[in-house]
Amino acid sequence: MSSALALRSAHDSAGPDRFDAAILAGVAAIADGPLAAAAGAIDQGSYPLDLMGQLAEAGALGAHLDRHGARFGLAIAAMQTASRACGATGFLMWCHDVCGLYMEQSGNPALTGAALADHVAGRSFGGTALSNPMKAFAGIEPILLRATPAPGGYRVSGMLPWVSHIGEGQYCGAIAGVVSAGETITHEIMFLLRCDRAELRPCPHFSGMEGTSTWGLRLDDYFVGPDDMIADPARPFIGRIRAAFILLQCGMGLGVAEGSLGAMHAVEETLGHVNQFLDDRPDEIAGELADLRGRVMQLARTPYDGATDYLIDVLDARAQTSDLALRAAQSSLLHQGARGYLMSSAPQRRIRESHFVAIVTPAIKHLRKEMARLSREVMPA
């Protein structure tokens, strides 16, 4: 996966232009060291911006960008490595990665210059608020942010319930439906939303992954000018990055499954004599994980392939990472028995992480509905 671009500055001590192996080694050192130690606290609510900064320094948060060789496979592998220690941090990496993707693909000089360099280096942080519009585009729910044209841009109002990896001084990619006369939405705009000009409202408690800095986001007459515009109209842009957006998520599920596999192996010597009677044994999970990872890495070579068949392949792989994470986490707890059931245990935490992988947009049910829609023949209305 090394590209010419990666070779160019391969001797840099840090950053996303290093060799793949160097980046992955750096991520593994963080994952197996400080991240594994912090995983329980992150699950309880500690937002690991320091560790995200270290991951950025290791080069893990920009490898997928065109300017760093468009190494999507590497970005996914880095996310997997972190997620095997902490699913919440893997999710934060995805949020950060896709936000960088929006900024770069916007082609907007105000977003692709120093702002993106800071983002990739972990000097600033931002996430994504596309859960609602992605579901809106699939006809699952109405779009929640509304924009009205204003001199020099738009004014946006509305409330998004759950947006992650945001906070004071941070930002996220967001989409609003443009309403002109009446209630009709003419098109959508995508923009970089600055949290300092929005109201962050606390969310109810989730069953886990509380350290993802997830807030309700309320906008009241929020002005969007050209410097923050990612795409106007937004739909063609989303169509272009959609497969990449979904494919990147696979790193989370693969990592949760890999972490679960490790927990099964850890007790094989002592409990193998009884664990042999369980379903989804380590060999089986390991085989499926290797196959699925291979497919994901193959798909990661052409993230901007616009064919419908490619998109279905991506959705199928993403659905499968959810399925595998669920089964692996479940089996891992059963393999560990009572010690896995302790509130502080990693297998217990991974059960909840795997549930998150399966319900975060796009959830398994959304993926299936979309695959069914894409498989239907289009006919005259």
Add this chain to the structure above:
Amino acid sequence: MSASEPTDGLGPWRQFLCRACGLIYDEAEGDADSGIAPGTRFADIPDDWVCPVCGVTKTDFEPYRRRAPAALTEVAPVPPRRRGVVIVGAGIGGWSVAEAIRSWDADIPITVVTSCAGDIYHKPELSVALGRGLSPEKLLRETGGAAAARLGLRLMADTVAVGLAPERRRLRTTRGILPYTHLVLAHGARPALPPGLDPALCWRVNDFTAWAALHAELARGPRRVAVVGAGMVGCELAEDLARAGHGVTLIGAAGLPLPELLPEAAGRRLLAALEGLGIAYRGQTLVRGLTRAPGGDVALALDDGSSLAAQTVIAATGLATPSRLVQAAGLAFDRGIAVDPQTLRTSRADIFALGDCISLGGQPCRFIEPVARQAEVIAYGILGRPHEGYAHSAPVIRLKTRSLPIEWHGLPAPGLAWDVVEESGDRLAMVQRRAGEVVSRLVA
């Protein structure tokens, strides 16, 4: 706690749906957590009230109307614990395999996965039904649900097979993952549209659902219809439409219809017969693009620069076997799913295929006649019963144009000369010979 029936004269208690998280505010129940008493009208809730689950504001709620429950009656929610045979496709191929298995084994679990409803109809009738005044109800022989009950199998309707893991014997579908002992692929082929033909502007008639929708459009009264493609399906549909009273233009790439199968003398007869029904033939013409014209017509841009307007456009431009599922699973594919010509096994011994989706020696064979024999071979193979094997022979092909029915014995060889063996006013017989041996014969 909930309030009793309202007395404020504003009608029954109403419900409001949070558009963000799906919470329902019920006026009868109120919202105890926020101190909103039971019996509080939504309009009377303070404007700073927020959704107790997700925190969005009052303006993000909308009146809640109960949706009709999704029709799930034919989808069993739980996969069987016992593995068994999984059949993908509920056309004639899929149902034939199920029937053949059941005639020998009443117990083996069978699951049929189909992207349609699984209703049973006779496909060749689709290209002659309009002229006979047949309705969708008349064409439907048995509903999928009834057939599933009769055969004691599980039908997963409106379910798409999206992924296949042959080494783990698991089929991924849009309604869950199915383990199997044997898999039968009978998903058929799909209409192949040339670039330029917008699928939203032209019909393709390759299954009952599409035909029924087209039937509904044509039932509004006589229409100007353009049929793009003058192969077998195009010629049959053109005649059928003309007989049903529609004004038909048939557009073909060659000077005469059916150029792959008919020598010139026979092609002229067919053309004359079609023209005798009032069909206008536009030969040596390709359609470059379709656009919706003001007023509702579809404008067909032709490659000679001219254009044609039609109220309904039907494309009959051939079929292609979808390859994504099987190729991603590593099964051999060569213009169709490659199968062993005797056993109809794919490159994986526990996966069989039949019907329109297969190819034998790189040749698809999209005719109905061999399907029953193929199904029997597969059923025997699955049940481990001895069978002498499938023997493929070119089926007799019939063009169901009543104005000039044509029959072929032996598939015509491209480029080989045709000799007239009989010719009169109402009958033409021709043969192709290779080294003196007749390889193909047609009677028109």
